[in-house]
Amino acid sequence: MKKYLLTTGTIFGLFALGHLAELLVEWRPPASDPWFMAGMALIILVSGALCVWAFRLLKASGRAATLVLLLFALRGSHLVAQSRPGGSSAEDSVRAVELARGQALLRADTTALGRLVADEFFEVSRLGQLRTRADNLRDIASGELRLTAVHYDSLTVRIYGDVAVLRGIADNTGTFRGFPFSGKIRYTRVFVRRDGRWQAVAMQQTSMP
Numbered sequence: 001m002k003k004y005l006l007t008t009g010t011i012f013g014l015f016a017l018g019h020l021a022e023l024l025v026e027w028r029p030p031a032s033d034p035w036f037m038a039g040m041a042l043i044i045l046v047s048g049a050l051c052v053w054a055f056r057l058l059k060a061s062g063r064a065a066t067l068v069l070l071l072f073a074l075r076g077s078h079l080v081a082q083s084r085p086g087g088s089s090a091e092d093s094v095r096a097v098e099l100a101r102g103q104a105l106l107r108a109d110t111t112a113l114g115r116l117v118a119d120e121f122f123e124v125s126r127l128g129q130l131r132t133r134a135d136n137l138r139d140i141a142s143g144e145l146r147l148t149a150v151h152y153d154s155l156t157v158r159i160y161g162d163v164a165v166l167r168g169i170a171d172n173t174g175t176f177r178g179f180p181f182s183g184k185i186r187y188t189r190v191f192v193r194r195d196g197r198w199q200a201v202a203m204q205q206t207s208m209p
Contacts, residue, residue: 094157
C-alpha cells in the first residue's frame with residue numbers, strides 16, 4: 001500500500017508540475033484561446049489534488065517517503081527553471097523577437113525594427129504588393145504607416161538549423177497614407193540566425209475573412 005501511494009503521489013505531482021511548466025512556456029491570453037487555458041488549469045488542479053491526497057494517506061515519514069519528496073522537489077525546480085527566460089528554447093527566442101517587433105511598430109521605433117529585420121528582407125502584403133525593408137522603414141519613419149494596435153495569436157515556430165519559420169495570426173489596426181485599415185491576417189515569417197540573433201528575411205500575409 002505504501003509503495004502504491006508513493007508511486008501515485010509522485011506520478012500525479014510530476015504530471016501537475018509538467019503541465020504547469022508547459023502552461024508558463026506556452027502562455028496565451030485567456031481570451032485568445034479559452035479552451036487551452038481552461039483545459040490546462042483543470043489538469044493541473046486535478047493532478048495536484050490527487051498528489052496531495054496520496055501523500056496525506058501515506059501518513060509515513062520514513063526515509064523512502066522523504067527521498068521521494070526530495071526527488072519531487074528537485075524535479076519541480078528543474079521544470080520551473082526550464083520555463084524561465086534563461087532556459088528558453090530557440091522557438092521561444094523567435095517568438096520573443098516577433099513580440100518585440102510588434103512593440104517597435106507601435107512605438108514607430110525604426111532603430112529597433114532595423115535590428116530585427118535583415119537588409120534583404122521582403123514581404124508580400126495582403127494586397128499582393130512586394131515590399132522591402134527600406135519601404136517599411138521609410139513609411140514608418142515618415143508616419144505614412146502608423147500602427148495603433150498590434151495583436152498576435154496562434155504563433156507557432158519550427159526550427160531548421162539556423163532557419164526558423166513562424167506562422168501566426170495578426171490583428172492590426174492603423175493608417176496607411178491617411179487611410180485606416182484593420183482586420184486579421186494569417187502570415188508566415190522566415191528568420192535566419194546570424195551572430196547568435198534572429199532576423200526576419202521574408203514574410204507573406206493573407207487577409208482573413
